Amino acid sequence: APTPEQLEFERLIETDSRVEPTDWMPEAYRKTLIRQISQHAHSEIIGMQPEGNWITRAPSLKRKAILMAKVQDEAGHGLYLYSAAQTLGISRDAMYDQLLSGTAKYSSIFNYTTPTWADMGSIGWLVDGAAICNQVPLCRCSYGPYGRAMVRICKEESFHQRQGFEILLTLMRGTPEQQRMAQESVNRWYAPALMMFGPPDGESPNSQRSMAWKIKRFSNDELRQRFVDMLVPQAEVLGVTLPDPDIRWNEERGHYDFGVLDWDEFYEVLAGRGQANTVRLANRRAAHDDGAWVREAARAYAAREDADRST
Numbered sequence: 001a002p003t004p005e006q007l008e009f010e011r012l013i014e015t016d017s018r019v020e021p022t023d024w025m026p027e028a029y030r031k032t033l034i035r036q037i038s039q040h041a042h043s044e045i046i047g048m049q050p051e052g053n054w055i056t057r058a059p060s061l062k063r064k065a066i067l068m069a070k071v072q073d074e075a076g077h078g079l080y081l082y083s084a085a086q087t088l089g090i091s092r093d094a095m096y097d098q099l100l101s102g103t104a105k106y107s108s109i110f111n112y113t114t115p116t117w118a119d120m121g122s123i124g125w126l127v128d129g130a131a132i133c134n135q136v137p138l139c140r141c142s143y144g145p146y147g148r149a150m151v152r153i154c155k156e157e158s159f160h161q162r163q164g165f166e167i168l169l170t171l172m173r174g175t176p177e178q179q180r181m182a183q184e185s186v187n188r189w190y191a192p193a194l195m196m197f198g199p200p201d202g203e204s205p206n207s208q209r210s211m212a213w214k215i216k217r218f219s220n221d222e223l224r225q226r227f228v229d230m231l232v233p234q235a236e237v238l239g240v241t242l243p244d245p246d247i248r249w250n251e252e253r254g255h256y257d258f259g260v261l262d263w264d265e266f267y268e269v270l271a272g273r274g275q276a277n278t279v280r281l282a283n284r285r286a287a288h289d290d291g292a293w294v295r296e297a298a299r300a301y302a303a304r305e306d307a308d309r310s311t
């Protein structure tokens with residue numbers, strides 16, 4: 001028979017209440033959350049690199065200030081998310097070790113390179129756009145600290161998405177060369193952005209259980225469909241073409257049909273063989289090593305404060 005604690009956990013899930021760090025929870029629920037939240041945190045931190053690449057070369061002071069603020073927001077998101085994961089009993093050092101040793105995953109999308117300025121527009125419009133579609137339902141995640149972190153993160157992501165859209169709109173209203181640059185960038189980012197939602201439902205081992213626990217509220221394919229439905233009218237406003245000849249309105253379904261994605265590419269990127277996996281991890285390791293003196297100083301300071309307090 002289920003224990004009173006198990007019954008209480010089930011009641012919280014059934015009634016759409018929140019599970020809090022001090023509540024009893026099944027080990028598998030805890031593990032799933034640690035996996036998802038830490039991967040999400042790593043994605044934010046690694047996700048600073050593709051845009052960080054353009055901070056020194058942004059085309060104006062205004063664009064540079066905006067881009068710096070956006071990349072800083074991503075650092076902030078990573079930090080809230082690491083804190084949310086820590087409430088589940090994993091230390092930040094353990095999570096860093098998993099990232100730096102290459103055993104933890106982070107979003108496939110950040111293993112693509114950013115060769116042109118238009119990529120800053122595509123990342124905002126498509127990558128942050130996909131992030132919002134995926135994360136708005138996570139605001140209602142059954143685990144309290146994760147859901148609450150998502151509320152603030154989503155507000156900032158909406159702003160990020162608009163700034164990306166506005167970069168592309170400016171380019172599309174510019175010279176033919178700028179228009180070509182915008183289209184070429186959208187051509188490269190469209191399919192990888194759709195893959196951010198994860199493998200098709202039939203190949204998504206975690207979805208069913210995560211949905212039963214109300215960690216995920218929609219399946220990978222449902223959210224991908226919602227994203228395509230959102231993109232098509234926005235692409236029309238921009239005047240860009242989405243690089244998929246199979247996109248067409250399906251009256252019966254009330255959704256846009258779209259083509260099959262190249263899932264071999266997705267699994268190659270997950271296996272570490274994307275355009276930039278090696279560089280992303282090498283940069284992260286170097287930044288961690290370069291920050292060793294800060295951690296050391298913080299520890300020495302904390303030890304001294306402790307000693308002062310105890311005398």
Ligand code: FAQ
Nearest residue numbers: 040043044047106107108131195196197198204205206207
């Ligand atoms: N990349 O069974 P499922 C951002 C893995 S947005 C890499 O379907 P699940 C904002 C998955 O982990 C990006 N791996 O898994 C930003 C699992 O592997 P595991 C971050 C992927 O968890 C914008 C395996 O495949 N957002 O950072 C991917 O139920 C601009 C089987 O998959 C989040 O993390 C992928 N795309 O569903 C920052 C959102 N997809 O762990 C900077 C929260 C799947 O069993 C600049 N996460 N995998 O070894 C989620 O909603 C879910 O974890 C999914 C995957 C939907 C990503």
